[in-house]
Amino acid sequence: MQQHEKLVMMANQIAKAFAAQGEARAVPQIAKHIQDFWDPRMRRGILEHLANGGAGLDPLALAALRQLHPAPQAGAHQA
Amino acid sequence: MTLVNEIDYGTPASKSEKMVTLTIDGVEVTVPEGTSIMRAAMELGTQIPKLCATDSIEAFGSCRLCLVEIEGRPGTPASCTTPAMNGLVVHTQTSRLKQLRRGVMELYISDHPLDCLTCAANGDCELQDMAGAVGLRDVRYGYDGANHVFAKAKDGAANDAWMPKDESNPYFTYDPSKCIVCNRCVRACEEVQGTFALTIAGRGFESRVAAGMSENFLDSECVSCGACVQACPTATLSEKSLIDIGQPEHSVVTTCAYCGVGCSFKAEMRGEEVVRMVPYKDGKANRGHSCVKGRFAWGYTTHKERILKPMVRDKITDPWRETTWEEAIDRVVSEFKRIQFQYGRDAVGGITSSRCTNEETFLVQKLIRAGFGVNNVDTCARVCHSPTGYGLRTAFGTSAGTQDFDSVEDSDVMLVIGANPTDAHPVFASRMKKRLRAGAKLIVVDPRRIDLVRSVHIEAAHHLPLLPGTNVAVLTAMAHVIVTEGLVNEKFVRERCEMDDFQEWAAFVAEERHSPEAVAKFTGVDPAELRAAARLYATGGNAAIYYGLGVTEHSQGSTTVMAIANLAMVTGNLGRRGVGVNPLRGQNNVQGSCDMGSFPHEFSGYRHVSDDGVRATFEAMWGTKLNPEPGLRIPNMLDAAVEGTFRGLYIQGEDILQSDPDTTHVSAGLAAMECVVVQDLFLNETANYAHVFLPGSTFLEKDGTFTNAERRIQLVRRVMTPRNGYADWEITQLLAHGFGLDWNYTHPSQVMDEIAALTPTFKNVSFKKIEEMGSVQWPCNDANPEGSPIMHATTFARGKGKFMLTEYVPTDERTGPRFPLLLTTGRILSQYNVGAQTRRTENVMWHDEDRLEIHPHDAEQRGIKEGDWVRIQSRAGETALRALITDRVAPGVVYTTFHHPLTQANVITTDFSDWATNCPEYKVTAVQVGLSNGPTQYQEDYDAFARASRRIAAAEAAE
Numbered sequence A: 001m002q003q004h005e006k007l008v009m010m011a012n013q014i015a016k017a018f019a020a021q022g023e024a025r026a027v028p029q030i031a032k033h034i035q036d037f038w039d040p041r042m043r044r045g046i047l048e049h050l051a052n053g054g055a056g057l058d059p060l061a062l063a064a065l066r067q068l069h070p071a072p073q074a075g076a077h078q079a
Numbered sequence B: 001m002t003l004v005n006e007i008d009y010g011t012p013a014s015k016s017e018k019m020v021t022l023t024i025d026g027v028e029v030t031v032p033e034g035t036s037i038m039r040a041a042m043e044l045g046t047q048i049p050k051l052c053a054t055d056s057i058e059a060f061g062s063c064r065l066c067l068v069e070i071e072g073r074p075g076t077p078a079s080c081t082t083p084a085m086n087g088l089v090v091h092t093q094t095s096r097l098k099q100l101r102r103g104v105m106e107l108y109i110s111d112h113p114l115d116c117l118t119c120a121a122n123g124d125c126e127l128q129d130m131a132g133a134v135g136l137r138d139v140r141y142g143y144d145g146a147n148h149v150f151a152k153a154k155d156g157a158a159n160d161a162w163m164p165k166d167e168s169n170p171y172f173t174y175d176p177s178k179c180i181v182c183n184r185c186v187r188a189c190e191e192v193q194g195t196f197a198l199t200i201a202g203r204g205f206e207s208r209v210a211a212g213m214s215e216n217f218l219d220s221e222c223v224s225c226g227a228c229v230q231a232c233p234t235a236t237l238s239e240k241s242l243i244d245i246g247q248p249e250h251s252v253v254t255t256c257a258y259c260g261v262g263c264s265f266k267a268e269m270r271g272e273e274v275v276r277m278v279p280y281k282d283g284k285a286n287r288g289h290s291c292v293k294g295r296f297a298w299g300y301t302t303h304k305e306r307i308l309k310p311m312v313r314d315k316i317t318d319p320w321r322e323t324t325w326e327e328a329i330d331r332v333v334s335e336f337k338r339i340q341f342q343y344g345r346d347a348v349g350g351i352t353s354s355r356c357t358n359e360e361t362f363l364v365q366k367l368i369r370a371g372f373g374v375n376n377v378d379t380c381a382r383v384c385h386s387p388t389g390y391g392l393r394t395a396f397g398t399s400a401g402t403q404d405f406d407s408v409e410d411s412d413v414m415l416v417i418g419a420n421p422t423d424a425h426p427v428f429a430s431r432m433k434k435r436l437r438a439g440a441k442l443i444v445v446d447p448r449r450i451d452l453v454r455s456v457h458i459e460a461a462h463h464l465p466l467l468p469g470t471n472v473a474v475l476t477a478m479a480h481v482i483v484t485e486g487l488v489n490e491k492f493v494r495e496r497c498e499m500d501d502f503q504e505w506a507a508f509v510a511e512e513r514h515s516p517e518a519v520a521k522f523t524g525v526d527p528a529e530l531r532a533a534a535r536l537y538a539t540g541g542n543a544a545i546y547y548g549l550g551v552t553e554h555s556q557g558s559t560t561v562m563a564i565a566n567l568a569m570v571t572g573n574l575g576r577r578g579v580g581v582n583p584l585r586g587q588n589n590v591q592g593s594c595d596m597g598s599f600p601h602e603f604s605g606y607r608h609v610s611d612d613g614v615r616a617t618f619e620a621m622w623g624t625k626l627n628p629e630p631g632l633r634i635p636n637m638l639d640a641a642v643e644g645t646f647r648g649l650y651i652q653g654e655d656i657l658q659s660d661p662d663t664t665h666v667s668a669g670l671a672a673m674e675c676v677v678v679q680d681l682f683l684n685e686t687a688n689y690a691h692v693f694l695p696g697s698t699f700l701e702k703d704g705t706f707t708n709a710e711r712r713i714q715l716v717r718r719v720m721t722p723r724n725g726y727a728d729w730e731i732t733q734l735l736a737h738g739f740g741l742d743w744n745y746t747h748p749s750q751v752m753d754e755i756a757a758l759t760p761t762f763k764n765v766s767f768k769k770i771e772e773m774g775s776v777q778w779p780c781n782d783a784n785p786e787g788s789p790i791m792h793a794t795t796f797a798r799g800k801g802k803f804m805l806t807e808y809v810p811t812d813e814r815t816g817p818r819f820p821l822l823l824t825t826g827r828i829l830s831q832y833n834v835g836a837q838t839r840r841t842e843n844v845m846w847h848d849e850d851r852l853e854i855h856p857h858d859a860e861q862r863g864i865k866e867g868d869w870v871r872i873q874s875r876a877g878e879t880a881l882r883a884l885i886t887d888r889v890a891p892g893v894v895y896t897t898f899h900h901p902l903t904q905a906n907v908i909t910t911d912f913s914d915w916a917t918n919c920p921e922y923k924v925t926a927v928q929v930g931l932s933n934g935p936t937q938y939q940e941d942y943d944a945f946a947r948a949s950r951r952i953a954a955a956e957a958a959e
């Protein structure tokens, strides 16, 4: 599975777990979950995918990702 | 150093709160009602001679050695079976008693070999002691008559009463010629272990202990727990290691390094050699009991395959080269620095071990966060109980079980979900079974008919054999019954929980689509049984939930944990003894490794890395800036490795290649890395992909603490010098120095002090405190200075309990025409996890291969017979195993364990995982099964690859 496909699958799974609470409450919780548990490169990856049209994303996941803070950029020489 | 001596009070303690006072040998003593006279005397320090009594089992009254005289009562009652009563005046030593006791001893000795000097129990034999205590000076009866001692009579005729030694069990022997038929072993097997493997066969003089149907021990139902060996007052049942080595001269109390029960043991030693491990009565987790792993399977610590020197290699196709610690450490440091320079700081990370101590785990995550400057740290709990952490934290506010093990003694109903305690948590299972035999009711929710469902004197009230993957639907249906049938504990809900959430939840579960009838078509569970089970749980008295990996290792693992929490809250089964939500944790320190901040988003005590206040305390203590962004979890690390953004991994004491799902993906990830460092006892499967191997140490070789499934922190004590040179925490410290960290720990207690200073729930924990109390359960802080056996007594850690909506989302892993069966996985008693340790002990005698359990119906359809090689295919891969045909699994479900590397069960498990935590979905894989003629090509190739990868260059070839 391609990396972005996997991220889409994970985001959709999270969206489904909160879906029962209704869109208004679910969306911020989905966004927070991704913010809290995904490392910056994963967040960048899914945001890139979103920028490219976000194919395959569940509507709730899509809405949540639009609220996601941009992840910090990785510099190659910060070590 | 000396032996830790434990007092044998002769009979178990009484739990009565009513006290009685009596006089024994002129001294008054007050004891709880129901205490035996024998025990009351021992409280005063008076040891009444005894043979058939010991305080782990109920009195039996057969040996007649413990006689006493009571003023005003006729005769000489047995003190072990006579209860203490107000006003009794007891004499333990009179001329009549002396004479009676000598007579009894004389009879025993006349049918006992007099080879004390060469007997393994010499110096630790109660028969010997009693002969001394009663002043036995001669034995009037000769040995010429009937006896069990000699194989042949003097005239050479065979002695039919004599029986040869049974040495079939790899760890202990049974020598019938030394048996005094005191029945202690039989009762220990029944009362303590609950296996009922032993009986007294025959009557009168003929009688002798027999295992099973007079089989040898190995072929009987015996599970080799050792309880009988420990109860035996003579050398009849003796550890082989004791026979081999001799009596120990000192002992040290320590904690088992196998499972999450956390049994306390005395390591009985001669110098630095372990003579035997004996379960410790004061251990609060095990109360003097043990299982075959902790009691006997420690031989791996000196196994010849253990690696004792550091090794390096440039490529994983090269043979290993032994080297010095300096070179190995330098290699890791320079490689990690190079990788970080080349690919970015985030390109490295590490994995902490659930087998290592809290202190070691804490240091590994500290090295990663403070030394590597990243939060890419994770632990094997990812693949087992991470959903527990997430789910319980959401509902209650803490990521841990709510009870101590003792709590089970007050349970009236036990609901066991996705756990197989008799195999995975044997000592706790014995305690459950004891309570079940005393009348508590049992509900089992499991696809497989686990042993607990029906065993000697135990029968589950309800077994709900659900289809793998439908936990959430079944538990929500139970909630449906409770809500719609008016079984809600309204007082508890009103006082203790968030009302808005509750009301929304109650309306949700009450929907018709969640009824047992509606869900039956995909769960496979009989609605009437489900209703009855829900009613029993809600109304049967104190109800406790015990659950295991069958709950967490699913794509809805976290949701299932929340559904469990909902059930406990809605019925008010929280906050007192006998109730609660209890995850049965797998590895010995999986609770501890989670507590210690092993997750990429959390510091110790479950505090998010983005919390500026928390981070500031760590930054101040560690003197460095820390990263506020969550790091990668194990599956994410592997994905990132394949993608090329993750290149260096330090793994302490885990074998992710064998234990993690989707082996091909794991090996692709590992193979893509440029520096994999494995610190372990053996060249494990992951080490096949490693570039540096740092030899680790065993629990016998270090000090530290483990935290068991009941949040109990217990000491691990060093009893021998590390054979590899260093304890694991010292190795991490050497690495830290390489990364410029100025650590100067000289003892793990200093690490615990740092943990306490940084972690509010550990504030009052210290080695000193644990030493004084024996063990302590966190939270241990100013609010709970003595620790917390039971949590959430008056309020939840988060304040009010939170009901969560638990929508059932079917896993993407569905069966279809190509993969019509569901595979689920588990473990068995004698082996531990990936088996790296237990496979290197005699425990292999009980489980020398993993088998595929398949229902007779599914087997017949495929022409599979018992023992046939079968191929199992999933969309991830295929492997082959031999079949075991059984109706323990339902039609449509197959089951296997994964203790042996050749099994490669994880080649077929997929990379689906829990939505919240990425805990892999081990428990459901859609598969097809068909006949095959042996191991698959993959298995054979892998075996060849593993052999090649384990080559170590001959010493002279190195430099």
Ligand code: SF4
Binding pocket: B185, B188, B189, B193, B195, B196, B197, B198, B221, B222, B223, B224, B225, B226, B227, B228, B229
């Ligand atoms: S070892 Fe345990 S199971 Fe086996 S006979 Fe003894 S008490 Fe019973």
Ligand code: SF4
Binding pocket: B178, B179, B180, B181, B182, B183, B184, B185, B186, B209, B228, B231, B232, B233, B234, B236, B237
């Ligand atoms: S084997 Fe030991 S414990 Fe069992 S009856 Fe014989 S002497 Fe007693």
Ligand code: SF4
Binding pocket: B256, B257, B258, B259, B260, B261, B262, B263, B286, B290, B291, B292, B293, B294, B295, B425, B426, B427, B428
């Ligand atoms: S493996 Fe578990 S149950 Fe067995 S002795 Fe060790 S801690 Fe106890």
Ligand code: FES
Binding pocket: B049, B050, B051, B052, B053, B060, B061, B062, B063, B064, B065, B066, B067, B078, B079, B080, B081
């Ligand atoms: S110890 Fe009391 S009868 Fe044996």
